[in-house]
Amino acid sequence: MSTTVQAPKAIGLTAAEVERRRSDGATNDVPDRASRSVREIVRANVFTRINAILGVLFILVLSTGSVIDGMFGLLIVANSAVGIIQEVRAKRTLDQLAIVSQAKPTVRRDGIAAQIAPREVVLDDLIELGPGDQIVVDGVTEESALLEVDESLLTGEADPVDKAVGSQVMSGSYVVSGSGAYRATKVGREAYAAKLADEASKFTLVKSELRSGIDTILKVITYLLIPAGLLSIYNQLVSSGESWRPAVTGMVAALVPMVPEGLVLMTSMAFAVGVVRLGRRQCLVQELPAIEGLARVDVVCADKTGTLTENGMRLSRIVTLDGFDDDEVRRAASALAADDPRPNASVQAIGEGLGAGPGWPSTAVAPFSSAKKWSGISYGEHGDWLLGAPDVLLDPSSEDARVAEELGSSGLRILLLARGDRPVDAADAPGTVRPAALIVLEQKVRPDARETLEYFAEQNVSIKVISGDNAVSVGAVATSLELPGGDHAVDARELPEDRARLADVLEHETTFGRVRPDQKRAMVAALQSRGHTVAMTGDGVNDVLALKDADIGVAMGSGSPATRAVAQIVLLDNKFATLPYVVGEGRRVIGNIERVSNLFLTKTVYSVLLAFLVGLAGVGSQIFGYDPIGYPFLPRHVTIAAWFTIGIPAFILSLAPNNERARSGFVGRVMRLAIPSGVVIGLATFVAYLIAYAGPDATEEQKVQAGTTALITLIMIAVWVLAIVARPYVWWKVVLIATSILAYLVLFTVPFTREFFKLDPSNVGLTTAAFICGAVGIVLVEIAWWISTAINGGQHTLVPASPGGSA
Incomplete structure (x- = not known):
């Protein structure tokens, strides 16, 4: 049985002793959390490869004085902000959940007990304990009055542990019943819970195939930018014979679309929306x-x-033993549960299962302890009732003990309700025990x-x-x-x-x-x-x-x-049941990011190819003496080309429902469609531009018309790639594609937008040529999709199998 200290209570450390330990560093100074600081979160989200690439190109455009052509620079802010806001939000929420760090232990110093912050505890402090108190540092019990501690968070064992004087207590556990005090023997990083937290404190990122795949793609693009950039610089500054300002804008226009700048943003946005949805489910x-x-x-x-299971027990049934009435047993059990001053989980389960007690007046009480394994209350004329472990209160050779052991072997918790022949607070209690019932408890399965x-x-x-x-x-x-x-x-x-x-x-x-x-x-x-x-x-x-x-x-x-x-x-x-929703959100993210990746990487492929074709043509003009050729687009052209074929549609598609199972091989599947589609767009656009190109001495109007011709071809095929990626079709996807087409019709026909974006489709012959090149490209891209789908093992479905479905 736990020892109750009879001697005068210890006064604890003196103020001088506390100050000496502080100066020696023997304090409970432990890190609050094992996650990245706000500074580290900001650094990780700002200093990325894609932001570096876009930042350099943005500065180059600003150097020309054309601010409108630097609109893509806003993506640097957007890419960084989404990740920073989400991680900081999660950090703050967790900091608010740090319950233990908020708990204030009661420390006795100079004979006076006072609550202090956990960080202020020092080595050898005397810390008082009562029911529900958290043990914040490791120590040795100095005082104990039926002190019992729950160590389930440390060991996984659900049963409370009796702590007599001299017993060790560990941080991370808490008091179930009784009272006492313990002396701190290990504080700060030396405490058991702190050691585990410290070993786990190194921040590690989740393994993400999407992220690693996108990083791999970005690395390849970075390497491609070097030769493409050199070719573009040479072509724009040397071959084309243009002044440095249009040469630089042409070079940037060639390089910017190579970077899938929105892909990182769309990925972060898709994840962030998933996080918000899951946040609503706590x-x-x-x-x-x-x-x-x-x-x-x-x-x-x-x-x-x-x-x-839930943190508690549930009354399963009551097995009445010979000689007792079922109603009498239930009244006695409910009385014990209702009148227990400090009910443990088992007694609480009995009370919940049987309801309010009969209201019998009690004459004596014996609290439960792990040492004696029983509790009891005397009710005068209603008898002296006991509740405890069958293996303690029963004769091991009896039939009742055999039944209790058989029930317990199935994982159930068995308590014996019995009647004694003397008051429960008597020195020789419980005396002769008459078994009344076996109370069967089971864990509450969620x-x-x-x-x-x-x-x-x-x-x-x-x-x-x-x-x-x-x-x-x-x-x-x-x-x-x-x-x-x-x-x-x-x-x-x-x-x-x-x-x-x-x-x-x-x-x-x-x-x-x-x-x-x-x-x-x-x-x-x-x-x-x-x-x-x-x-x-x-x-x-x-x-x-x-x-x-x-x-x-x-x-x-x-x-x-x-x-x-x-x-x-x-x-x-x-709630363990929240996990299926997390899986569902994960599938939505994976499927949709793979879907929109096709759009972004198709743009990267055709941009790289177009830059190389134009660059090689420029080099060839120096070698073979034909007219040099400049890049067909301004940065604003590549920006509007991405608005309604990639940017806005990709955002909407990334948030759509998607129940496809997660599969590995993200990069391979995406590139099997993106590469052929990008090659077709790049070649068709280059051919359309060659048809419309009027030579280095062309007027400004002819240059604008040539660029417009190439842009029409590019947009036509890019919209068809969007239509392929959106399959299978439901009503809102059809509306999305139709809206994209309508938006481009507005851009190319409204005088203000034509002037603002330098578009001129008025040359019927060139515009007709653009449509013919676009139509040929559409046919080739459609063939590429059928082949890619067959290789990936998918189905050529244009509409979902069930109405309203979405893939």
């Missing part, structure tokens, strides 16, 4: 690509307590847990239940959820340490109990070694390292601050 996404990562996950490692597991099963996502609780209890929960393999849970103490052998076990088994924190981490690594993409859910400090190592870490909002700090996704309402 799901905090700390990193934008995390929702993509969860959509690719094929194994989910779920903790039992707090994930599949009502949406089964539906969530069924969803993952349908999506071919494996579930591994990993818990620090006993294997029988874990297996019972898994079996109740009809999880395959739940009926033969594995005790993790018997698992092999070798990674290869551990991976073999994990491939075939689904349910594990008595799992240590280091084993959770090893399990994640073993699954990853077999090529699995692993998501880990958890709420306790014991889950931190596994969450950190998993491809996607999912923490519960009510869990420890350390888990919330290292996880990429935090379920603020603690």
Whole structure:
């Protein structure tokens, strides 16, 4: 039984001793969070490759004095702002959730108890404890009055632990019942929870195939910009014979469309909208690509307590024993639950299951403790009633003990309701015990847990239940959820340490109990070694390292601050059932970004090709002596060409519903359509420009008409690529394509826009040639799409299979 200190209470440290420890650095100074600072977030989002490329080109355009041709520079701000705002927003939300850092321990100094901030605790401080208090640093118990501590966030074990004088207590746990005081023996980074948080504190980005694929594409483009830029510079400044201002604007016009400037923005926007949608479901996404990562996950490692089950028990049934009436048993049990001054989770479950007590007046009370394993209340003429562990109160050889053991073997928690023959506060209580009933309790399985597991099963996502609780209890929960393999849970103490052998076990088994924190981490690594993409859910400090190592870490909002700090996704309402919505958002993002990537990269391909063709033509003019040729477009031309074929349509398409399953090979699939489409547009545009080009001595009107002819051809085929990417068609996609066509008709026919953007389609012969080149290009792009779809294993569908559907 826990020891109650009878001696005068210790006065704690003196003010001089506290000051000496502060000067020695023996304070509880620990980092608040394990994430990037605001400065690091800003730096990471501003100093990117794409911003550097656009920044240099923007400065070049400004040097010519043509501000309107530098409109693309706004994308530098947009690309940076979206990522910064989202990450800072997530950081601030998490900072508000840091419950432990806000808890103020009561410290006794110079004999006076006062609440202080956790950072102000020093080594050897005497910290008082009461029910619900958080243990903020490691220490040794100095005073104990039936002190019991819940260490489930550290060990995964749900049962409270008795803490007598001299027992160790660890940061991250909290007091369930009783009172006492402990002396701080490890503070700051030396405390148990702080060590785990520190090991997990290094910020790591979610693995994102979309992001890595886009980065790969940007690297290739960066390399292509060098020769294309040199060719363009030579052609514009030497071959074409133009002055430096139009030469520079022509060079920039050639280089800007090579950069898929909106692709990064569209990706961030799609992620950000997904984050907002999930935020409405109380799901905090700390990193934008995390929702993509969860959509690719094929194994989910779920903790039992707090994930599949709620933090509490539920009354299952009452088995009345011989000699007692069922009504009498229920009245006694409800009386004990209603009158317990400090009910634990089991007693609370009885009270919830049976309702209000009969109102019997009590004459004596014996609180529950882990040492004696029973509690009791005397009710005078109504008897002396006990509630406790059957293996303590029953004769082990009795039939009642056998029934209790059989019920307990299925993972249920069994309590014995009994009647004593003396007051419960007597020195020799409980005396002779008469068994009255076995009270069967079970863990509260989340009502949406089964539906969530069924969803993952349908999506071919494996579930591994990993818990620090006993294997029988874990297996019972898994079996109740009809999880395959739940009926033969594995005790993790018997698992092999070798990674290869551990991976073999994990491939075939689904349910594990008595799992240590280091084993959770090893399990994640073993699954990853077999090529699995692993998501880990958890709420306790014991889950931190596994969450950190998993491809996607999912923490519960009510869990420890350390888990919330290292996880990429935090379920603020603690609902495991939110994960299917995260998967759905991930699929929408992946499918739509792949869709719009076709638009942006098609533009990159035709821009690179057109720049090379014009540049090589310029070099050829120097070698063979024919008329030099300049770049056909101004920067404003390439800007408006992207408005209604890429920019606005891509934004709308990136937010559309999309239920396609996540597949690997993003770059390959995109380039199989983007390359042939871009080649067709580049060649057709160049041919149209050659037809319209009137030579180096052409008038300004002829130059504008030649550029307009090439632009019409480019826009025609680019709009058709948009129509291909939008398939299968639903009404709003048809409206989107029609609106794009209408917008270009306005730009080319309204006098103000024609003048502003330097467009002149008035030459009927050249405009007819532009339409013919565009029509040929459309046919070739359509053929390329059919071939690409066949290679990618898709279907040539023009309309969805069901009305209103969307692909």
